[in-house]
Amino acid sequence: MRRVFSLWDSTVGKKIMMATTGVILIGFVVGHMIGNLKVYQGADAFNHYAEGLRTVGEPFFGSGQLLWIIRIVLLAAVGIHILAAVQLVMRSRKARAIGYRKYEGDMVFSYASRTMTWGGLIILGFVVYHLMHLTFGNAHPDFVHGNAYHNFVTGFQSWPVSIAYILTMIPLGFHLYHGFWSMLQTFGATNPKMNHVRRPIAAALAGVVVLGNISFPVAVLAGLVGY
Amino acid sequence: MELNSRIPAGPVDEKWSRHRFEMKLVNPANKRKHKVIVVGSGLAGAAASATMAELGYDVDCFCFQDSPRRAHSIAAQGGINAAKNYQADGDSVQRLFYDTVKGGDFRAREANVHRLAEISLNIIDQCVAQGVPFAREYGGNLANRSFGGAQVSRTFYARGQTGQQLLLGAYQALEKEVRSGKVRMHTRHEMLDLVLIDGRARGIVTRDLMNGAIESWAADAVVLATGGYSNVFFLSTNAKGCNVTAIWRAHRRGAGFANPCFTQIHPTCIPPSGDYQSKLTLMSESLRNDGRIWVPVKQGDTRPPKDIPEAERDYYLERHYPSFGNLAPRDIASRRAKEAVDEGRGVGPSGVGVYLDFRDSIGRLGRDVIAERYGNLFDMYANITGENPYEVPMRIYPAPHYTMGGLWVDYNLMSTVPGLHVAGEANFSDHGANRLGASALMQGLADGYFILPLTIGDYIARMKPDDVDTSHPAFADVEREVREQAERLLSINGSRTVNDFHRELGALMWEYCGMARSEEGLRTALRKIPELREQFWRDVRVPGGAATLNQSLEHAGRVADFLEFAELMCYDALDRDESCGGHFRVEHETAEGEARRDDERFAHASVWEFTGVGNTPKKHREELTFESVQLAQRSYK
Amino acid sequence: MKLKLHVWRQNGPGNEGRFEDYVAENVSEHMSFLEMLDVVNEQLIARGDEPIAFDHDCREGICGSCGFMINGEPHGPLPSTTVCQLHMRNYRDGDELWIEPWRATAFPVIRDLIVDRSPLDRIVQAGGYISVRTGSAPEANNIAVPKANADLAMDAAECIACGACVAACPNASAMLFTGAKVTHLGALPQGQPERYTRVVEMVTMHDDEGFGHCTNHGACQTACPKNIKVDYIGRLNADLRKAKFRHPAG
Ligand SMILES: Cc1cc2nc3c(=O)[nH]c(=O)nc-3n(C[C@H](O)[C@H](O)[C@H](O)COP(=O)(O)OP(=O)(O)OC[C@H]3O[C@@H](n4cnc5c(N)ncnc54)[C@H](O)[C@@H]3O)c2cc1C
Ligand code: FES
DSSP states (O other): OHHHHHHHHSHHHHHHHHHHHHHHHHHHHHHHHHHHGGGGGOHHHHHHHHHHHHHTTTTTSOTTHHHHHHHHHHHHHHHHHHHHHHHHHHHHHHHTSSOOSSOOHHHHSOHHHHTHHHHHHHHHHHHHHHIIIIISOTTOTTOOTTOHHHHHHHHHTSHHHHHHHHHHHHHHHHHHHHHHHHHHHHTTOOOTTTHHHHHHHHHHHHHHHHHHHHHHHHHHHTTSSOO | OOOOOOOOSSOTTTHHHHHHHHSOOOOHHHHTTOEEEEEOOSHHHHHHHHHHHHHTOEEEEEOSSSSGGGSGGGGOOSOEEOOOOTTOSSOOHHHHHHHHHHHTTTOSOHHHHHHHHHHHHHHHHHHHHHTOOOOBOTTSSBOOBOOTTOSSOOEEOSTTOHHHHHHHHHHHHHHHHHHTTSEEEETTEEEEEEEEETTEEEEEEEEETTTOOEEEEEOSEEEEOOOOOGGGGSSSSSOTTOOSHHHHHHHHTTOOEEOTTOEEEEEEEOOOOSTTOOOOOBOOGGGGGTOEEEEESSTTOOSOGGGSOGGGEEOHHHHHOTTTGGGOOHHHHHHHHHHHHHTTOOOSTTSOOEEEEOHHHHHHHOHHHHHHHHHHHHHHHHHHHSOOTTTSOEEEEEEEEEEOOEEOOOTTSBOSSTTEEEOGGGBOOSOTTSOOTTOHHHHHHIIIIIIHHHHHHHHHHHSOOOOOOTTSHHHHHHHHHHHHHHHHHHHHOOSEEHHHHHHHHHHHHHHHHSSSBOHHHHHHHHHHHHHHHHHHHHHEEOOSOSSSOOHHHHHHHHHHHHHHHHHHHHHHHHHOOSOBTTBOBTTSBOTTSOBOOOHHHHOEEEEEEOOSTTSOOEEEEEEOOOSSSOOOOOOOO | OOEEEEEEEESSTTSOEEEEEEEEOSOOTTSBHHHHHHHHHHHHHHTTOOOOOOOOSOSSSOSOOOOOEETTEETOSSTTOOGGGOBGGGSOTTOEEEEEOOOOTTSOEEETTEEOOHHHHHHHHHHOSOOOOTTOOOOGGGSOOOHHHHHHHHHHHTOOOOSHHHHHOTTOOOHHHHHHHHHHHHTSGGGSTTHHHHHHHHHHHHHHTTOOOOOSOOHHHHHOTTOOOTHHHHHHHHHHHHHHHTSOOO
């Protein structure tokens, strides 16, 4: 534990923490997307899957217990990820207190890397909305507890909601793309033989997640998923 | 002025080990009580500071750049010699010794050169251990190349950045000692004078270049490792900041200046392109391995090179020196280029330059091979000139590059002022009248790592302890003089810039005391320099104040010293009525147009004593005796 | 050609600075950028003004003294080129140039275009060396170094500490500089004994000096005149992680 705390002391250490929590979050995002593909198998399969999440780990864990543990881990990961990000952003503001009259530094590398902060904030806002929308239901006009399929379909039948979901997938994609690549860099996974594939892999990962997620509202609106 | 070279007795190959045994040692517990000032953080200065700190001395190190890592040594490209004989091609300490004495045209001290050759072995070990990334063979062993006309491969190199890597090694060792508190590094500090107390060097006065503060520093011994003075020519391959100030000020305080006229001109530099030219860039000499040097046969031939037929090209080096051809030694190649230009056969827009043509080697070896060998040099050339050397021949011209002369030192590297030690290019060194390629780095590191830290102990051990510090009135006096000089420079407010004067002085020196010198020319220079100096002090304009960062003021102080020093250089060149190494007097050439030495009259180092600005300096001589090497005339026919 | 210059002028560390406008006339395409400024300076002095202060020494692209922003790019627009090696043929008649010092809290402006880069020396002091007492080194060829390692070490060692990486980085981070030294020494067998303490000490000093963190943006690599790669930052990161978990020195 002392080592973990001492990691927190340096900028590089903080980045390692960000990368570690990032891996957890990437894992979640990917799993979430794959799980949701069940929606294409119909209401029963999807509801069964949603219910199954609660009973995961039984009988070793009680109903919902493992899910809670996962939630806590995710929440902690999000917390650490954000805390490190905030501290680092403040630090970099301080590191260049006086800015340039003219600055081309932003133009040189990827759009993704310079939108990490903004993208992160948008994603954070989206996550809150998404939880209220499809998990807790308070932002859902027709929420039925226990019927995830119903909530899913009726939720996405609203054009504005679907468009909002689709649009936020763009910053998510960039965030994943740069985040994944950056994670490899931060872990120092810079084997020269692998270098040229690092970016393509990051792009593929981001692409798959984004396309998968976008397919849900699109499918609902197109009537492929419904009753 | 007494010249006691303190050469140890005994056979030349035993002198150094014998001397090391005979030197007095400072009690280790007392070392930290002894302060040493090192001015300069190039190879010599950084190595000396780091090593003396390791030994326990309390060191203050100074440089005028913003970091010790930027000393001019960083720019050395080619490599460093050492008699390791890794290539098993017959090299040995004895051969390196012999080559260096001969290469220096028999104007160096045998004992010093032998020591240098011995120490060359340790230098490589030391640098490798520090992590200097020398070139390696596939087997993992160190690689070598042959350099500067040597017949063995003894040059170690780190791509084209050997100086950089060696300096970074020394710099890192220095910074380690800074961290440990044993060295205080004073960057952006320029030494402006030396302070003597009871005839001994006891400190220096500096200007803090950030805020103009004039400060005093006291020590038991002072080391100058401030590099060479090629910038007396204004245009040279040296960094812009290189100057003569530290050693000139020491000379004014009594240190003998040896062989100031021994300067080296490098044959392969990119010619100046206009009157705004601020420095000249060296192109590695290795280019001469595959390039052919020529000028048009006809005078004033302005046709593009490709339109000049073979019969109308004069490959003058190949013509004059059939066996060495384009690889003739630096001084010969340089002089022949000047000759061609003086005849009106120079090339390029300014007519100052000769062709270095790769057409034939590209034809023979293919463009790829040439690109592999010289790709980065070709790129550099293209970047600077805007011409593509694969298509159009390069244009090159000689430029001042290195100065063999410097403050006279004895075998312990101590000048004629007790306590004042001089290392690296700043001393009159081991290169005699001409330095071989890749030997300056070797000498700087030998002085800094292996000689000075020991010999300075011998001096300190013999000192009577006292409590001199900067409260001694001598410091206040020198500080006042330094302040007055700055104020004087700032108050003239004339009409010409410092750069303008420097440029004029440089042109004058290049004309009369450059590659070829004549009695008449030198007398002209000796008339013109005092005039220019007088004009400078009447008409220079130095803007700004004394209490801020003021680059014009820095430059003005340096040019003021060059204006005094230049005269000494010409006196020495006039006095040395022979040709040897880099010093070529037109009156003394062989029938083939080569340098003719006069060993009867000039087998000595000329050591000059300062007698006041504008006065004729007083000459002393250190006779050179050659016991191990036979005096012989050089021939490259 | 004729150029319009907006140059940052500042009298001293604490002072307010401002942009001044100058016109550079009769600029030859063969001039280097610094020679162009020399000419402007000569004119400034002639008319009684103070010249523009900028650091420079070797003018060969190796000492690392020179460097400032030209139109928002460190060392100007040419890749792998310091400003002393940048030639005016890269500009056109009538161009307008904004010339600014490096901007980083760790690099306070001393005057005009000159900044204080001493934090880079202190990062080296913290551990950027291999400890070896002079004269105690073993015979050089006793330790063979695979050519690949020697080449990697050399690639990383080419850094000239000009500070362009810091200037370019949106976070004003000096990680490229630090990573290059960690990589150089870590690639060699001689550098192993101090490898893990070195990285911790250097990173700590880097942070203490007030540099920002690396967001893997890559602007440093684009700006670097010596082609130092962001991969070296990855190596530094890996070494730091190992230092903390596998080789903690306490
Ligand atoms: C382009 C070029 C290429 C070269 N290539 C080679 C090569 O391949 N092989 C080789 O052997 N040699 C080469 N040389 C020669 C060699 O680089 C130098 O002779 C050598 O580096 C000089 O080292 P030094 O330590 O004596 O002085 P420098 O490295 O010049 O250091 C001088 C130091 O003194 C300081 N200083 C000077 N004056 C003052 C003052 N008044 N106050 C305070 N500080 C002061 C400076 O700040 C600097 O730190 C080359 C030279 C040039 C110009
Ligand atoms: S002046 Fe040395 S790198 Fe530009």
